[in-house]
Amino acid sequence: MTAMPDAMFTSEPDLLFDAARDGPDGLRTEEMLINMGPQHPSTHGVLRVLLRTDGEMVVEAVPHIGYLHRCAEKIGENLQPYQFIPKTDRMDYLAAMNNNHVFSLAVERLLGVEVPERAAYIRVIMAELNRIASHLVAFGTYGLDMGAFTAVLYAFREREYILDLFEAACGARLTYSYITIGGVTFDLPERFIERLAEFLDYFEPKIDEYDRLLSYNHIFVKRTAGVGVISAEDAIAWGLTGPCLRASGVRWDLRRCLPYEIYDRFEFDIPVGRPGGGGIPRGVVVGDCWNRYFVRMQEMRESVRILRQCIAAIPAGEVRAKVPKNVRLPADEVYFEGENPRGQLGFLVVGDGSPIPWRVKARGPCFCNLSITSHVCRGVLLADVPAIIGSIDIVLGEVDR
């Protein structure tokens, strides 16, 4: 296995400029190998996609990942679960609250810990707020991928408010480690709920503005409708989850279908991809980039709905169950998945009777979602590759872990 040269440190033969192009690798005369990344504006981090192109047509796209691999799972085998929570922040760093949440739930399940009522509400509030923040980034950067520069500034303006709220709650703006095993680290600061309500009143009409600005923009629709179509069968087979799966018409959301925490108490819809017509622009196909994008826009509305219900129902009380710090994990294992903004984040935690887990495995939604890239990016145009990768909405921190 070691015979293969390292792709990081050796470059491919210079197929554009060397005369011997029709070599043994079977490239046709017009074909060209070209690296999109690891430093590229629209690979959303250090992803490298090796493209085989024929003019503007992409014959094959092979993603190469691992540039951000930080051995999170190995670290997890050497730390106690509560110590591992900051590491989960750094997986999907745009949805750190959700990562904390899912990991805490997995460990709580292993330990059999009950979370206090108020803590559960706070967790849902944080998870949904972070879902909005994450989808805002997805919306903005997708605009950037399409060459619309302005959306990202609007998205970040709104996200700034959410980060202010997070900062008020836990002092951090990106990696929170707020949700922890047994509840949350601190109670909400005063007037948090009022400010949240204010934000929701401000934010909800903004989504319409985004739709006017980008979602229904003719050029944007032309760029994304019917591009990178993933059928429901393919989506399930490749293990796609989250908005990517829903955009393919699969009405599946763990929060509704296998509810965890207190999600069964809330009223909300699962937006799915829809074909063109009836309010949806013409040319849109179920499972295309536009639907993947638009599902996220709709999910923001649903998150707002959930948040409003939370505000109405949040009780007073404890925010953290009593979990001893040095608790020994039972010699059992648990696999738990929760619905993250980008799909189902799963943790397999194997205990061996010591305080430190024997094995922590993270199933990143982006990892699975990205694996379909080479299947979809075949026979598309060069400009569609950023469109497709952007619509899958990956965070390399989670792909590489």
Next chain:
Amino acid sequence: MGSITLMHYLVLGALLFCCGLLTMVVKRNAVGILIGVELVLNAANVNLVAFGRYRGAGIDGQAAALFVIVLAAAEAAVAIAIFMNFYRHLTTVDVDRGDLLRG
């Protein structure tokens, strides 16, 4: 350096013509040959326009030059299309290797 006469233009035309012809002969790259052709056509154009100006031919020289430009554009388009085909089959634009006489 006196005033410029027809002679000057004709000599310049001859120079351009020779260079174009030489380019056509010397280069083996198909596109290079095309460039030579363009030079030759330009030489002809210079002569046409100069005759038109100095021999009282008036607008005729310019009209002829206009047609030459149009033909050159057409010729270049076809030539490049042929070269692309050639290149696709033989992965070279070296005309010396295009002696297979088959597709």
Next chain:
Amino acid sequence: MTEFTAQDVIRPRWSPALRARAIRRFMLAGLIIMIGTGVAAVCLEIFGRSLSPLWLTVGIVLPSVLAFGALFVVFAITAHALLGRLLKRLAFVLFIGSLAGIVLTAWGASLLFGLVDRIVAARPDPIAQTIFGGELTTDEIVRFFAATPEDPKALEAPPALEFVAYLLWPWQFRLLRDLVLALVILGFVSVTASFAIWWERKVAGRIQSRLGPMRVGGWHGWAQGIADGLKLVQKEDIVPGRADGPVFRLAPYLVFIPVLTAFLALPFSDRWVLRDLEVGLVLVLGLLGIDVIGVILAGWASHNKWSMYGALRVAAQMVSYEIPMGMALLLPVMAAGTLRPGAIGALQSGGFHTWLAFCSPFLFAAAGVYFVASLAACKRAPFDLPEAESELTGGFHTEYSGFRWAVFFFGEYAAMFVVCGLAVLLFLGAWHSPLPASWGESLAGGSWWQRGLYALLFSGPAWFIAKTYALLFVHIWLRWTLPRIRIDQVMYACVQVMLPMTMLLLLGQMFWQLLVPPDGITARAANIVCTLAGAAIVAAFVGTAGWGYLNRRRLVGPLAVNHLPGS
């Protein structure tokens, strides 16, 4: 004065205070000279131009030279160290200096040339047009000024007059004059580009609910363009190792120079034009067309696959869009019956309903087609595929940095100005205001302030520039609003939509001119409808923007964050 040490002799050490004082002095000197020049020029205008060539020289030529010199010294002082810290003030000085320099040079040059022309005309026999002819001698110049009605051959002249004659002598040569005018154009293009850079960033900032540049130059960071340019000039000069060096270095200038040359035939008003050529329009179009070559070569020579893609896209896109653009230009040419820019502009002097875009429905549509095609020909968003940074990481200029990159951008903004200027010239009334020029006829031949009023109200270069900048704003506005089109859609839009459309428009305009009598009821009705439609479009845009501005939502209350300017 502080005492000098040996260290200072070897390497003069400027304390910030010393430098600041020096700069202040030179700025003051420059300012005084400029003000003085302005006053002198106004006096000259008032008291008649033929008054005194000595005053002309002393009042106009010397001060502008001195002002330039002072500015250069300021530049030298500030540039030698700590440029970054002083960039603000430096940019201020440079901006004012270049603006004033351009205006003064243009104005002074026109006065000077007029004077020399009059001297030449006063000679008994005309002179052939030569560049180094030297037919006019200094003696003749002296004689021209010294001559009195009593003694036309008088040669008694003060020494100063000979000095003036010596200064005036070179300006009889066309080449020198053209060099000066070329400098003026270059200055104008530079100022336009640096202004457009700042403007683009400000507009982008406002569109994106930011402030944009706020620091350099004081008020709203208005010297940011200069500062950007200076920063770029200072940057390291990088040529990729395997790039085709000479071609790589040459390419930016192949982009910039043709665009610059296009200003040759672009009229700013009926008199402010370098050469009102018989084939001016075709020439401008051709010059805009050949800057493709530079872009392609830049992409090719960079030895970078992304640049290569940019180059291929440029070749495909710009060459294709030249066709609808050129054909859309043919409609006003057909309506005007000439290719001479000055003649086309002069046609549209009768108020805004006589602007060519409103003269027939076909011209109206052609204006729209031309604008879209010109966006594509300038590689501006949404047609910025050759540099699409989310796909090609910068396209043809991926490998460029520093000064050469700046040259590309100067070229781009200059090209934007040229295409917008062409649109204004051909469709939007050229240098005329919406008021009919005939209303101001009495002003046109009046005194200097009357003429100025005429230029401001009815027709003058200010109108041309203002209208061009308005279109430039639309370019900027679109760029920060629209997503980018895909290459197949670009080609589709060109070949299958715009090309047939322009052909039909051309046919339509032909039949319109053949069949519709220009003063008939149909023509008038079409004129009114098109004018109203144009006004409606403008009103719709302005109204939408205003409505959005008035109804902007701000988050009030404790969550409102002050550092985020509303929406």
Next chain:
Amino acid sequence: MTPEEVASLIGSAFPDAVVDAPMNTLHPAVGVVPDRWREVALFLRDDPRLRFNLLRCLSGVDRIAEGRIELVYDLMSLRPAGDGRPWSCGAVAAVRIGVPRDGGSLPSVADVWPAAEWHEREVYDLLGVSFDGHPDLRRILCPDDWVGHPLRKDYVFPVEYHGIPGSTEFGQRSPRH
């Protein structure tokens, strides 16, 4: 469908393939012998009663004391519900396969569930289990010339990699084991 029912279905279809099926755990899984795994996988996917169409996760656990690496396949069956209602979860199941630590291999299921392709590459990369019939079995997270499989419990950190020093903070080369 409960895990017990899934286990019994597999057990009745492949009596010789099932090793064990402990159910008194938080993560009930059916143990399957490596050789029959492919057939079992096809059965799991295609049997109309099961229809496990979603491979959620593939985890490798290094059971160093027992000298084997345990692979856990987490499966789920998504069932459409029609007319706008959410899809339902038909069943959740896990399959546990042990392979020897040294030179262990088992058949690839990348053609059964394409999602397995990257998961198997990851297990191959980090734990050193090879999958027979995998279309593109390369390292995925580590560089191609990386030595060793980091998630193995006896993994020793390299001292340096292409000039990059690779020891941990206190000079330890293996933090725990």
Next chain:
Amino acid sequence: MTGSNRLSIVAAVLVWLARAGPVWARGPRGPGPADWIGIELEAVMFYLLGGLAAVCAVGCVLSSRVVRMALFLFGALGAVAGLYLLLHANFLAAIQLIVYAGGTLVVIIFGIMLSSASAAARYRARPAEKAAGAAVGLLLLAGLVTAVGRIDWSEGIAAAPSAPTVDGLGRALLTTYLVPFELSSVLLLAVMIGAAWLAGSGRK
């Protein structure tokens, strides 16, 4: 020494220079010392542009890289456009820029880039080839120049008046040259279809 003193000295020197200025600035008009600057604008421009064209043409022959050749061709085309301007063929100059430099040359460069494998590759001629080429070229040039020189072109040297060319050209194209004009449009159509077919036929 104060600044004003210095300034007055400079002014004095300048005045002295003006008084004792070069003879060509003071002397009487007509033949004499001014001869060396008596070059006509047209001649200067001709030698500039013609020289550029010639250099570029020679560069085309000598350059071994195709891209450089295209660049030289660009220079030659531009110079020839300038020569057209000198010959009062304004319209032709503009067309040369649009069609030749902006169109044909782009097509050529496009071709170079698409066959990029061999574009960077250099085609070095053997010394014998070079010598033969040089000899043939020089011989040909000499022959042509001799042929041109043997004829007395002086008659009718009076250049035609520089009438506006666009009108005349337009009229000529629609009257005298109507048939070729229409034929060329047919040709262009045929070329368009043919080139598209040729370029597309190799693709599977």
